[in-house]
Amino acid sequence: MKRRFVSTLLAFVMAMVFVVSQTGMASGEGVSTVALYYPVYFNMPSEAGIANVEAALDKYLEPKIGVHIKLHPLDMFQYTDQINLVLSAGDEQVDIFMPMAGLSNYVNKGQIIAMDDYVKELAPAIELMGEEFMKSSYINGSLYSLPVYKANTFQWYFMCRKDLADETGIDLSTIKSVQDLEPLLEAVHEKHPEIYPLGPTNPNDFQLVAAADGPECGVDIDYLGDNPDTCTGAVIGNTDKVENFYASDAFREMVERAYSWNQKGLLMPEASVSPDIASDLIAAGRCFGSIIGYGYPMSDAMANSGTYGDYTMTWAEPATDLMQSSAFNNQFSIGYNSADPAAAARLMNLLWTDEYVVNTIIYGLEGEDYVIPEGFDPINSMPDYPEGMAAETVPYQARISCGCFGNNFLMYGFMGDVKDFGMNLINNSRKSQYLGFLYDGSNCKTEITAVNTVIKQYYISLVTGELNPADILPVFIEELEDAGINDIIADKQAQLDAWLAARK
Amino acid sequence: MPFFGLMAPALIYIFINNYLPMFGVFIAFKNINYSKGIFGSDWIGFKNFEFLFKTKDAYIMLRNTLGYNLLFIVLGIVLSVSLAILMNEIGKTLLAKIAQPIIIFPNMISMVIVAYIGFAFLNSQTGFINKSILPGSPISWYSKAQYWPYILTVVHIWKVTGYGSIIYMASIGGIDKELFEAARVDGASRWRQILHITLPLLKPTVIIMVLMSISKIFNSDFGLFYQVPMNSGVLYKTTQTIDTYVYRALMEQSDIGMSSAASLFQSVVGFVLVIVANQIVAKVDADNRLF
Numbered sequence: 010m011k012r013r014f015v016s017t018l019l020a021f022v023m024a025m026v027f028v029v030s031q032t033g034m035a036s037g038e039g040v041s042t043v044a045l046y047y048p049v050y051f052n053m054p055s056e057a058g059i060a061n062v063e064a065a066l067d068k069y070l071e072p073k074i075g076v077h078i079k080l081h082p083l084d085m086f087q088y089t090d091q092i093n094l095v096l097s098a099g100d101e102q103v104d105i106f107m108p109m110a111g112l113s114n115y116v117n118k119g120q121i122i123a124m125d126d127y128v129k130e131l132a133p134a135i136e137l138m139g140e141e142f143m144k145s146s147y148i149n150g151s152l153y154s155l156p157v158y159k160a161n162t163f164q165w166y167f168m169c170r171k172d173l174a175d176e177t178g179i180d181l182s183t184i185k186s187v188q189d190l191e192p193l194l195e196a197v198h199e200k201h202p203e204i205y206p207l208g209p210t211n212p213n214d215f216q217l218v219a220a221a222d223g224p225e226c227g228v229d230i231d232y233l234g235d236n237p238d239t240c241t242g243a244v245i246g247n248t249d250k251v252e253n254f255y256a257s258d259a260f261r262e263m264v265e266r267a268y269s270w271n272q273k274g275l276l277m278p279e280a281s282v283s284p285d286i287a288s289d290l291i292a293a294g295r296c297f298g299s300i301i302g303y304g305y306p307m308s309d310a311m312a313n314s315g316t317y318g319d320y321t322m323t324w325a326e327p328a329t330d331l332m333q334s335s336a337f338n339n340q341f342s343i344g345y346n347s348a349d350p351a352a353a354a355r356l357m358n359l360l361w362t363d364e365y366v367v368n369t370i371i372y373g374l375e376g377e378d379y380v381i382p383e384g385f386d387p388i389n390s391m392p393d394y395p396e397g398m399a400a401e402t403v404p405y406q407a408r409i410s411c412g413c414f415g416n417n418f419l420m421y422g423f424m425g426d427v428k429d430f431g432m433n434l435i436n437n438s439r440k441s442q443y444l445g446f447l448y449d450g451s452n453c454k455t456e457i458t459a460v461n462t463v464i465k466q467y468y469i470s471l472v473t474g475e476l477n478p479a480d481i482l483p484v485f486i487e488e489l490e491d492a493g494i495n496d497i498i499a500d501k502q503a504q505l506d507a508w509l510a511a512r513k
Numbered sequence: 514m515p516f517f518g519l520m521a522p523a524l525i526y527i528f529i530n531n532y533l534p535m536f537g538v539f540i541a542f543k544n545i546n547y548s549k550g551i552f553g554s555d556w557i558g559f560k561n562f563e564f565l566f567k568t569k570d571a572y573i574m575l576r577n578t579l580g581y582n583l584l585f586i587v588l589g590i591v592l593s594v595s596l597a598i599l600m601n602e603i604g605k606t607l608l609a610k611i612a613q614p615i616i617i618f619p620n621m622i623s624m625v626i627v628a629y630i631g632f633a634f635l636n637s638q639t640g641f642i643n644k645s646i647l648p649g650s651p652i653s654w655y656s657k658a659q660y661w662p663y664i665l666t667v668v669h670i671w672k673v674t675g676y677g678s679i680i681y682m683a684s685i686g687g688i689d690k691e692l693f694e695a696a697r698v699d700g701a702s703r704w705r706q707i708l709h710i711t712l713p714l715l716k717p718t719v720i721i722m723v724l725m726s727i728s729k730i731f732n733s734d735f736g737l738f739y740q741v742p743m744n745s746g747v748l749y750k751t752t753q754t755i756d757t758y759v760y761r762a763l764m765e766q767s768d769i770g771m772s773s774a775a776s777l778f779q780s781v782v783g784f785v786l787v788i789v790a791n792q793i794v795a796k797v798d799a800d801n802r803l804f
Contacts, residue, residue: 090764090767093767094767096547097767097769099547110767117546118545118546118547118768119546119547119548119549120547120548122548278637278638278653279636279637279638279653279655281655281656281745281746281747282632282655282743282744282745283636345547345548346547454560454564454768454771455560455563455564455567456567458564458567458762458763458768458771459564459567459568459570459762461761461762462568462570462758462761462762463568463570465746465761466746466747466749467746467747468746469745469746470656470745470746470747475653475656475747476656476747488568488569491568491569492567492568493567
């Protein structure tokens with residue numbers, strides 16, 4: 010570890026030298042290079058594929074907005090770590106990136122710049138989304154980001170094997186909450202004790218919190234910009250009072266459910282340490298189903314697109330989300346070492362408004378990375394891979410980045426039903442009263458670090474149902490208080506009060 | 514002059530790699546803001562160090578780091594020296610040629626792989642230990658902190674002992690053969706030879722190795738303490754060390770001020786310990802001190 014810090018420092022020193030030597034050559038006229046860091050899932054594009062896509066985009070962008078684009082796809086699951094390293098090292102120019110660890114974090118560290126001077130360049134994108142959608146992009150009145158335009162709350166699905174679901178005779182449409190899944194899981198467990206009724210969607214996560222904190226749980230939980238596993242204070246039930254989420258009845262109910270399901274054999278055991286995920290387990294015939302959130306409508310085609318192996322899948326719709334500030338965590342900002350922020354803003358605008366740019370970055374080049382089949386309906390279907398190619402073998406594709414890139418609704422296949430469904434979620438999801446409040450934790454850095462360490466110690470084992478909350482919750486809460494969670498809550502409360510007062 | 518010429522590449526390397534970055538220690542006392550630059554950021558005194566001592570984790574991680582390291586130093590030396598002597602007694606036979614690579618091999622395996630080998634043993638459902646050794650009463654290893662001091666010690670010993678013994682084998686190889694011959698002529702048994710020739714002559718090497726280990730007593734093998742317990746939160750009581758705490762605490766904040774503070778703390782305490790240990794050695798046995 011020490012060596013890593015040291016090398017980071019060294020890189021930092023070199024970066025300073027580099028930055029100083031670079032400032033002389035900021036391009037005043039002609040073409041600016043803009044580096045775009047965006048996340049990609051599963052299959053990283055090849056070097057050659059990226060170069061070809063860049064060349065094609067440059068041909069389009071140079072006359073239009075005077076920009077040469079430099080694409081930096083990063084693995085989604087390491088995006089935050091990697092972008093933080095790139096930003097800390099500082100030797101790479103970062104023009105456009107996603108501040109996924111929380112906008113105010115990056116603002117406090119001076120890693121992103123305010124975009125107030127570039128509102129003109131961004132006007133079409135801002136108008137498209139409307140001020141309502143942009144509430145969480147302002148800090149102290151300055152614009153710092155554009156949120157990804159997409160369904161920003163989830164419809165939660167319980168995806169499961171159709172043969173086993175049919176066998177139980179339970180009507181999936183009667184399942185209206187996570188708790189309603191219990192009889193179904195129990196029935197499957199009774200008939201097939203050898204398979205896990207519920208598998209973890211992601212490693213160590215059954216989504217038994219994220220899918221059970223929406224309107225269906227009977228009380229609005231707003232994490233005030235945090236996530237359930239990093240929550241330093243939430244408002245529960247529109248009370249205007251910040252409280253400790255982990256000490257709340259709502260959290261206790263969730264972890265008691267997890268524990269009782271674990272005891273009944275309904276959950277995959279040892280999920281807190283196992284790297285297994287449900288889609289693999291289902292494909293291998295060892296698991297019945299899992300809870301997963303999507304911003305698009307589920308269909309038989311979507312459910313059976315191959316993620317779950319050869320089994321025919323069906324689904325229930327157990328939950329929706331409360332729209333809160335963290336719903337806008339997918340957003341793009343301009344980096345502090347951008348050589349030409351105006352050019353970056355011009356490119357950013359196109360990511361929200363230009364069909365060609367968006368689809369080229371997502372799907373690559375026609376003929377090389379995808380082909381348009383006969384009778385192609387760009388509104389509702391995605392283009393095909395070229396003959397004999399697949400997601401793993403084409404030179405370039407970033408298809409599954411779609412959920413976190415620019416304007417989702419400009420992409421092939423996302424302009425019709427998906428857009429209608431997404432707009433419905435955007436317009437009709439239950440919205441938190443505190444939407445747009447962003448906590449600035451710079452006064453409580455020490456406490457936040459300490460509290461998060463305590464959370465890491467207990468959270469996963471509690472939500473995977475492996476520890477008995479009756480024994481562990483009191484210890485957990487006591488340690489959180491020792492670590493200073495009440496100081497953070499007081500600080501958060503003061504900021505929330507000021508924010509509420511300013512709005513009246 | 515040729516002496517310095519020969520030293521130059523190593524000196525330059527050490528200067529660039531070890532001394533040049535040191536000016537960055539002041540980052541530990543700053544609230545870093547990238548727009549202001551590292552020189553322009555505000556001074557905040559010792560605030561970056563506070564998070565290390567904020568919770569009772571401070572006690573746990575210090576206890577674990579020191580406890581494990583002391584145990585590893587003592588066990589490591591006892592076992593490595595024993596192994597080296599045993600290997601030496603085998604001599605240059607075919608058995609030795611086969612045995613040496615085998616005992617060194619674990620050191621070449623990445624900790625991530627070791628973690629999964631461990632998982633194959635300890636997994637509560639399908640693990641070797643629960644299936645074959647304790648079929649009646651399976652233990653869920655990854656949620657019982659009390660077993661982990663033993664597990665980690667076994668894994669550590671398995672991994673490093675063979676490699677650690679190399680330096681002692683080399684020292685034993687350097688001992689004048691005439692000493693052993695003379696002893697044999699006088700009728701000393703092998704055991705006597707080990708006790709009165711090999712061990713005393715190994716003492717300087719052992720002392721240097723101990724001093725070097727002590728300088729790292731506040732650092733821990735990150736892979737061992739992070740990967741092998743599969744980052745299981747329940748086990749932190751016996752697996753948390755300064756390195757893993759810092760990693761976990763700062764992974765999300767990515768705050769280089771706090772990271773530098775933690776690193777500086779480790780270095781300073783390590784430095785003080787080396788000085789103290791060296792003074793003690795100097796008192797006890799002046800010939801063998803490091804400086």
